[in-house]
Amino acid sequence: MLKKVPCAWIKAVRGHERNSPLQQMYKKNVEVCRHRLAVTPVVANQSHNVTMDFMEPYRDCVLCPRRCGVNRVLGGEDARPGYCGETDQLRVAHVGPHFGEEPPISGWNGSGTIFFTGCSLRCPFCQNHQISHKGVGRGIDLEQLAREVIHTVRRDHVHNVNFVTPDHFFPHVFELVSRLRRQGLSIPLVFNLSGYQSKEVLERAGDYVDIYLPDFKYADPSLAARLSGCGNYPRTALEAIVEMVRQKGFLDSFLTDASLAARGVLVRHLILPGKISNSIQALSTLFVEFGPDLPLSLMSQYHPVVPQKDKDLNRGVSGEEFNRVYSHAEGLGFRHLFVQFPEKGPRQLKEASPFLPDFERPEPFPLIGLGREEK
Numbered sequence: 001m002l003k004k005v006p007c008a009w010i011k012a013v014r015g016h017e018r019n020s021p022l023q024q025m026y027k028k029n030v031e032v033c034r035h036r037l038a039v040t041p042v043v044a045n046q047s048h049n050v051t052m053d054f055m056e057p058y059r060d061c062v063l064c065p066r067r068c069g070v071n072r073v074l075g076g077e078d079a080r081p082g083y084c085g086e087t088d089q090l091r092v093a094h095v096g097p098h099f100g101e102e103p104p105i106s107g108w109n110g111s112g113t114i115f116f117t118g119c120s121l122r123c124p125f126c127q128n129h130q131i132s133h134k135g136v137g138r139g140i141d142l143e144q145l146a147r148e149v150i151h152t153v154r155r156d157h158v159h160n161v162n163f164v165t166p167d168h169f170f171p172h173v174f175e176l177v178s179r180l181r182r183q184g185l186s187i188p189l190v191f192n193l194s195g196y197q198s199k200e201v202l203e204r205a206g207d208y209v210d211i212y213l214p215d216f217k218y219a220d221p222s223l224a225a226r227l228s229g230c231g232n233y234p235r236t237a238l239e240a241i242v243e244m245v246r247q248k249g250f251l252d253s254f255l256t257d258a259s260l261a262a263r264g265v266l267v268r269h270l271i272l273p274g275k276i277s278n279s280i281q282a283l284s285t286l287f288v289e290f291g292p293d294l295p296l297s298l299m300s301q302y303h304p305v306v307p308q309k310d311k312d313l314n315r316g317v318s319g320e321e322f323n324r325v326y327s328h329a330e331g332l333g334f335r336h337l338f339v340q341f342p343e344k345g346p347r348q349l350k351e352a353s354p355f356l357p358d359f360e361r362p363e364p365f366p367l368i369g370l371g372r373e374e375k
Ligand code: SF4
Pocket: 061, 062, 063, 064, 065, 066, 067, 068, 069, 070, 072, 081, 082, 083, 084, 085, 086, 119, 120, 167, 168
């Protein structure tokens, strides 16, 4: 039975199978992995102090698993951007409410997103290509960014502050969170991540976040190497998600049936056209590691933004491809599943998509306002 929710997301309420052959096949592995997922208890009144020189990590940057080791601090003789394309100059492409996240994140007033310029993963098919590859964005200081965040919280009554691809600017983000909390901000803080994060960096990030929204893009190392230049993505991302779950547990709204999430982890998987075996492998991997209670979003919104070398990626996901992946998720028995069903035939390059932002416009998202209309 399916229950309709806003923003083109469908919550699969009872879509899963119980004791299916697939579940039986993986059950033994799930029991073996479960002991690793004991959630760390909430520590009250964390200090949220950052180091005196919060810019220090930019001097020999190993903020992400690319570990470039470059000096990103502008002014130094050897200063230069790393693989992420960014120096220590904080840059953002958009600050404002966004209604395209899953319902417990977007709610009815929207999620208060901050889209950071640059990305440490830089997949060629990125749906936010303008900011991850082309460097669209404006330089901003922390004081001004704090003002803009507070402004959107007060004006739009967003349900959370959502840091989108923030990891290459984590030192700024930690300092920003500390400032916002000193100013009394108490709504949940969301880190919206590629999944390509090191456990060590996440251990430091844990004090500054309530909800993690990591991707699990690849289970196939050779596909990760070919498309995103990181054959270690599957292992790295799985370790990262284990650490996130250890810190925050599974997204609480699924456990309490609340309309809005306050804490926890929701994993996302974007189905890529022509790469269905990777998707099937990704779901199996997540199931073996976390079991059927892992909150999961299955996204079919892929849209070719710029011409791709891999010819499969020049079209959208077909209904048949989506059904194969969705059936696998159902067969595994995932209980907490959000899905986006493809609306029609596969989208082609340059065809408009309601999910595709344009960061060169003041309001990048065509769907902005939809949540309010459907409230
Ligand atoms: S954050 Fe950027 S500069 Fe630092 S290691 Fe990652 S890609 Fe390299």
